[in-house]
Amino acid sequence: MIQIPKGTQDILPSEIYKWHYIEEKLRNISTAFNYTEIRTPMFEDTDLFVRGVGGSTDIVNKEMYTFTDKGDRSITLKPEGTAPVVRSYIENKMQHDLEQPVKVYYITPMFRYERKQKGRYRQFVQYGVEAIGVENPLVDVEVISVAMHFYQSIGLKDIKLYINSIGDLGSRKEYNEALVNHFKPSIHEFCADCQSRIDTNPMRILDCKVDREHELVQSAPNIYEFLNDDSKAYFEKVKKGLKQLNIPYEIDYNLVRGLDYYTHTAFEIMSEARGFGAITTLCGGGRYNGLLEMLDGPSETGIGFGLSIERALLALEAEGVEIPQPEGLDLYICTLDDAARDKAAELLFELRKQNFAVDTDYKERKLKAQMKDADRRGAMYTIVIGENEIESNQVEIKNQATREVNTVQLDELANYLLEAK
Numbered sequence: 181m182i183q184i185p186k187g188t189q190d191i192l193p194s195e196i197y198k199w200h201y202i203e204e205k206l207r208n209i210s211t212a213f214n215y216t217e218i219r220t221p222m223f224e225d226t227d228l229f230v231r232g233v234g235g236s237t238d239i240v241n242k243e244m245y246t247f248t249d250k251g252d253r254s255i256t257l258k259p260e261g262t263a264p265v266v267r268s269y270i271e272n273k274m275q276h277d278l279e280q281p282v283k284v285y286y287i288t289p290m291f292r293y294e295r296k297q298k299g300r301y302r303q304f305v306q307y308g309v310e311a312i313g314v315e316n317p318l319v320d321v322e323v324i325s326v327a328m329h330f331y332q333s334i335g336l337k338d339i340k341l342y343i344n345s346i347g348d349l350g351s352r353k354e355y356n357e358a359l360v361n362h363f364k365p366s367i368h369e370f371c372a373d374c375q376s377r378i379d380t381n382p383m384r385i386l387d388c389k390v391d392r393e394h395e396l397v398q399s400a401p402n403i404y405e406f407l408n409d410d411s412k413a414y415f416e417k418v419k420k421g422l423k424q425l426n427i428p429y430e431i432d433y434n435l436v437r438g439l440d441y442y443t444h445t446a447f448e449i450m451s452e453a454r455g456f457g458a459i460t461t462l463c464g465g466g467r468y469n470g471l472l473e474m475l476d477g478p479s480e481t482g483i484g485f486g487l488s489i490e491r492a493l494l495a496l497e498a499e500g501v502e503i504p505q506p507e508g509l510d511l512y513i514c515t516l517d518d519a520a521r522d523k524a525a526e527l528l529f530e531l532r533k534q535n536f537a538v539d540t541d542y543k544e545r546k547l548k549a550q551m552k553d554a555d556r557r558g559a560m561y562t563i564v565i566g567e568n569e570i571e572s573n574q575v576e577i578k579n580q581a582t583r584e585v586n587t588v589q590l591d592e593l594a595n596y597l598l599e600a601k
């Protein structure tokens with residue numbers, strides 16, 4: 181038997197309402213914060229991620245779904261959304277748009293060849309926002325507030341925002357040198373990845389999943405000491421802005437994020453719920469001031485974040501927050517014979533065209549079984565059609581919850597349902 185690929189999941193009809201609920205929240209919040217949806221292709225030129233995300237990252241080194249297409253091009257299924265959005269911004273010359281920053285969001289599947297674990301999938305759905313074109317700490321605060329507001333609005337309580345500044349490119353350079361001096365003498369104690377990171381991107385050692393607890397990681401130089409005055413001032417303004425919005429945060433000087441393009445603000449939102457599992461990062465993002473130029477674009481800057489719907493759902497589950505169940509059918513039509521089934525087909529189509537959620541029994545079951553089916557489908561009302569009903573052109577409509585019964589003309593059914601809603 182062919183089975184679903186490892187690290188992917190079917191979202192079954194019985195579960196889909198949870199996704200719709202989250203997606204609707206995200207779309208409404210995006211609209212309120214004035215972010216507009218952007219849809220970029222599911223795959224891109226591999227080079228976009230190699231250059232954009234960075235050659236020293238796990239994403240590029242280990243996790244990309246890369247293949248050669250029939251035209252001999254190297255193609256990669258998108259593992260993240262920032263590089264594609266930035267590519268689109270550059271390609272469509274959005275720096276000339278009158279509205280700046282350009283504020284976009286996406287909800288789209290992403291693909292990473294990762295070790296399967298609770299909360300870690302090879303295909304997951306990421307919601308992300310990007311605000312490109314204005315460098316202003318208030319934009320950073322706004323972006324962070326989108327994510328925090330989302331989690332609060334779905335009812336999560338045990339979440340924590342961690343922030344850091346990794347400074348501008350100048351501060352980063354000095355900091356990287358200090359890290360090399362700190363780690364180099366004992367680098368042999370670290371994993372193979374870290375041994376190469378010391379040459380390619382020493383900051384990533386702080387973010388290593390394997391060596392996280394190593395004492396040298398804990399005692400590593402503090403990035404704050406290496407921030408120049410401008411970077412420090414920028415960070416202070418972000419912190420002030422968060423305080424003003426009453427968004428609590430904690431500073432984590434080791435938070436450097438797993439992608440190469442970050443400068444200044446970096447942040448992650450974690451679930452602190454018991455039983456959430458080992459992977460507790462719900463959301464991650466930050467500012468990327470050099471990325472556009474790295475991709476041959478204008479010298480504009482941006483900030484954004486990504487969060488997966490899968491982990492938001494896991495957090496809800498861990499906190500025991502229920503997602504509201506969708507409403508059932510407005511009406512279920514029970515039928516007694518072939519003529520009634522024909523009549524029902526006609527009625528169903530009429531009512532459905534008027535947006536009523538209605539259904540019937542196609543298995544030609546006994547009336548009692550049809551009634552059971554109506555309840556299973558959460559029908560608010562039922563009617564039974566037989567010879568008499570067709571002849572008199574009227575039916576008894578029953579409220580399934582209260583058991584109240586009324587007589588109604590068949591051509592008045594829609595009005596009756598409308599009033600009852």
Ligand code: HAM
Pocket residue numbers: 259260261262263292294299300301302303304306308309310438439461462463464465466467483484485486487488490491
């Ligand atoms: P990221 O930290 O790689 O950042 O991913 C962001 C979020 O995507 C994570 O916090 C997590 O919720 C989710 N995620 C990542 N990998 C998986 C996975 N294998 N299974 C389930 N969920 C996952 C980025 O992708 C950046 N593009 C974020 C960003 C946008 N930075 C600036 N703009």
